[in-house]
Amino acid sequence: MMDLCCHMGGQEEVKLCAGLERLKQEHGPLRELKQRMFELAQEIVGDEEERNWKERLLVLRESVQALVTELDPHSEREEGVLFPMMAQYIGRTFGPIAVMEYEHDQAKQRLASFLTKTAELPETVDRESAAALANEVIEAYHILAEHFMKEENVLFPMAERLLSDEEKEELAEKIGQI
Numbered sequence: 001m002m003d004l005c006c007h008m009g010g011q012e013e014v015k016l017c018a019g020l021e022r023l024k025q026e027h028g029p030l031r032e033l034k035q036r037m038f039e040l041a042q043e044i045v046g047d048e049e050e051r052n053w054k055e056r057l058l059v060l061r062e063s064v065q066a067l068v069t070e071l072d073p074h075s076e077r078e079e080g081v082l083f084p085m086m087a088q089y090i091g092r093t094f095g096p097i098a099v100m101e102y103e104h105d106q107a108k109q110r111l112a113s114f115l116t117k118t119a120e121l122p123e124t125v126d127r128e129s130a131a132a133l134a135n136e137v138i139e140a141y142h143i144l145a146e147h148f149m150k151e152e153n154v155l156f157p158m159a160e161r162l163l164s165d166e167e168k169e170e171l172a173e174k175i176g177q178i
Contacts, residue, residue: 014157019171023082024156026074027148033070037063038141044134053130054121061118064137068111071144075104077175078151082159085171089162096155103147110140 016024040060050056083097092098114136163171 014160016156016160017163017168017172019082019168019175020156020159022172022175023074023077024152026077027152030067030070030074030144031148033063033067034141034144037067037137041134041137041141045131045138048127050127053125053127054123057118057121057125057130057133060134060137061115064111064114068115071108071111073178075108077178079104080178081171081174085163085167086155086159090158096150096158100147100151100155103143103150107140107143107147110136110143114140 037060040056040063044053044056044060079101083092083100087097090097092101114133117133117136160168
């Protein structure tokens with residue numbers, strides 16, 4: 001049955017070790033925070049009539065900060081532990097690790113830019129400025145949505161196949177310390 005699935009282009013389900021499973025499970029709460037942030041940003045971009053742009057940007061800012069607070073340690077577990085372990089096998093300059101690090105950087109840059117630009121908002125904010133700021137958040141959302149999918153469907157299964165049992169234990173131990 002498995003062979004049939006694979007020949008038809010399906011992907012074999014891979015049971016992940018404890019460390020990889022933890023990283024995958026962390027995506028759930030991050031997705032919820034990311035979704036809330038995205039919805040707030042979309043409301044700002046899509047609203048033609050509203051006038052309280054500053055208040056709405058401050059609410060969005062709180063949502064972005066909540067995501068970043070949870071996202072940073074997750075990223076550190078990946079960048080500081082998983083990626084270097086995998087890089088021993090597949091390198092870091094090109095390929096999956098390079099892509100994952102690039103996507104981390106792109107999402108973080110957009111979120112940081114939004115937070116910097118909204119740290120001291122003027123008393124009045126016009127619709128165009130509010131929409132431009134919210135669009136940075138929307139771009140970060142899209143990067144992270146695709147990124148999580150790639151990790152869950154490609155990177156984590158690849159790591160499960162590449163890493164030795166000892167490395168998997170080390171992975172779980174090290175990410176537990178972050």
